[in-house]
Amino acid sequence: MATLLKHSAKYALSGRLARLGVHSRHGGLQCLQPRLLPHQRSASTSSKILVEMDDSTGIAVLTMKNPPVNSLSLDFLTEFSISLEKLELDRGCRGVILTSALPKIFSAGLDIMEMYGKSPEHCGEFWKAVQEMWLRLYGSSMITIAAINGSSPAGGCLMALACDYRIMAENPKYSIGLNETQLGIVAPFWFKDTLVNTVGNRAAELSLQLGLLYSAPDALRTGLVDLLVPEDKVLSTASQTMTQWLAIPGENAIGSNPRVSSS
Numbered sequence: 001m002a003t004l005l006k007h008s009a010k011y012a013l014s015g016r017l018a019r020l021g022v023h024s025r026h027g028g029l030q031c032l033q034p035r036l037l038p039h040q041r042s043a044s045t046s047s048k049i050l051v052e053m054d055d056s057t058g059i060a061v062l063t064m065k066n067p068p069v070n071s072l073s074l075d076f077l078t079e080f081s082i083s084l085e086k087l088e089l090d091r092g093c094r095g096v097i098l099t100s101a102l103p104k105i106f107s108a109g110l111d112i113m114e115m116y117g118k119s120p121e122h123c124g125e126f127w128k129a130v131q132e133m134w135l136r137l138y139g140s141s142m143i144t145i146a147a148i149n150g151s152s153p154a155g156g157c158l159m160a161l162a163c164d165y166r167i168m169a170e171n172p173k174y175s176i177g178l179n180e181t182q183l184g185i186v187a188p189f190w191f192k193d194t195l196v197n198t199v200g201n202r203a204a205e206l207s208l209q210l211g212l213l214y215s216a217p218d219a220l221r222t223g224l225v226d227l228l229v230p231e232d233k234v235l236s237t238a239s240q241t242m243t244q245w246l247a248i249p250g251e252n253a254i255g256s257n258p259r260v261s262s263s
C-alpha cells in the first residue's frame with residue numbers, strides 16, 4: 001500500500017506536469033527555472049510562502065507564513081503547491097526543508113472557514129487543493145524534511161507525515177497528531193495510510209480512533225517524529241540532516257525508500 005500510494009502520487013503529478021509540457025528532473029528533460037551560478041542564493045516570496053534556495057547545497061527552505069496559525073486555506077494551498085512545483089522543476093534543488101515563520105505553530109491544519117457554509121463547488125476546489133498539496137509532498141522526488149517548530153494538529157500533521165523525515169522542537173507544550181476524530185471528522189483514507197506507514201498499524205489505530213494529539217516527547221516515542229531537538233536548533237539540525245541525506249550517492253536515499261522502491 002505504501003508503494004502504491006507513493007506511485008499514485010508520482011503518477012498523478014507526472015500526468016499534470018506532462019499536460020504543462022514539462023518534465024521531472026529524473027525524466028532527463030528540460031528545466032524551465034532560471035539557473036543561478038554556484039554559491040548563489042535566491043529567495044522568492046509569495047504572500048504566504050517564502051522560498052530560500054541555496055544553489056551551493058541544493059537545499060531549499062520553504063517557510064510557511066500565513067498568520068495567525070498557518071491554516072491551510074485554498075489560497076495558501078495553491079501557493080504552496082506552486083512553490084513546490086517550481087522547486088521540483090529546478091534541477092539544482094535536491095532537498096526541501098519545510099518550516100514555519102510563526103512562533104509556536106507549525107500549521108493548524110485545514111482552514112476550518114474553508115469548510116463552513118461554502119458552496120459544493122468551493123468545497124470541491126478546496127479538497128482538490130488539499131490533495132494536490134499531499135500529492136506534491138508525498139510524491140516528491142526531492143528529499144523532504146519537516147522542521148516542526150510548533151504545534152501541528154490534523155492537516156498540519158499530514159504535511160509533516162508526507163515528508164521523508166521529521167524533526168520537532170522538544171517543547172512539551174507543542175502537540176502533533178491526526179486528531180480529526182475529536183473534531184467529529186473521519187480522517188480520509190490517505191491521511192490514515194500515511195500515518196500507518198509511519199507509526200505502524202496498532203499505533204495508527206489507537207491514534208485515529210481516539211483522535212490523539214501527542215506532546216513532542218510522546219510523538220518521538222510513538223515514531224510520529226524522528227528526532228527532538230531544542231527549539232532554536234530545529235532548522236540548523238534539519239540542514240545538517242539534509243546534508244547527510246544528500247551525501248548518499250546517486251539518488252539512493254530516494255530509491256531505497258520503501259515508499260518508492262517496489263523491491
Ligand SMILES: CCCCCCC/C=C/C(=O)SCCNC(=O)CCNC(=O)[C@H](O)C(C)(C)COP(=O)(O)OP(=O)(O)OC[C@H]1O[C@@H](n2cnc3c(N)ncnc32)[C@H](O)[C@@H]1OP(=O)(O)O
Nearest residue numbers: 068069071108109110111112113127151153154155180185
Ligand atoms: C472537505 C472535506 C473535509 C474533510 C476534512 C478531513 C480532515 C481534516 C483535517 C483538518 O486539518 S481539520 C482542522 C483541524 N485543526 C484544528 O482543529 C486546529 C484547531 N486549532 C488549534 O488547536 C489552535 O488554534 C492551535 C493551532 C493549537 C493554536 O493555538 P493558539 O492558542 O496559539 O491560537 P488560537 O487562539 O487557538 O487561534 C488563533 C486564531 O486562529 C484561528 N484558527 C485556529 N485554527 C484554525 C484553523 N484550523 N482554521 C482556521 N482558523 C483557525 C482561531 O480561530 C483564532 O482566530 P481568532 O479567534 O483570533 O480570529
